[in-house]
Amino acid sequence: MKKYLDDLEATIQDRKNKDPQESYVASLFEEKEKIISKIKEESEELAEAFRENDPSSIKHESADLLFHLMVLLSEKNIPFDEVLLELKKREGVSGHEEKKSRK
Helix, strand or coil, rough: CHHHHHHHHHHHHHCCCCCCCCCCHHHHHHHHHHHHHHHHHHHHCCCHHHHCCCHHHHHHHHHHHHHHHHHHHHHHCCCCCHHHHHHHHHHCCCCHHHHHHHC
């Protein structure tokens, strides 16, 4: 699965410079606010799928949110691996303690 995420990240990066009329991803990079809007939209749709206890929709909306998160990270030149490393650093640390450490 990690290879798939790496390949997806490379595809997103490649499409940054494509014609926005021909590439959905390029159109997101052209209008940065669209990235924010999509993150919000997909988060809301995932929350609704969770509320409705719909496993199929939860998977679908999770994939949509993850994809748009990867677009956002690409826009800011943050490799997905850095997010995974951030998660790894938190391993074994209470969520309450981790949150306190950020204040």
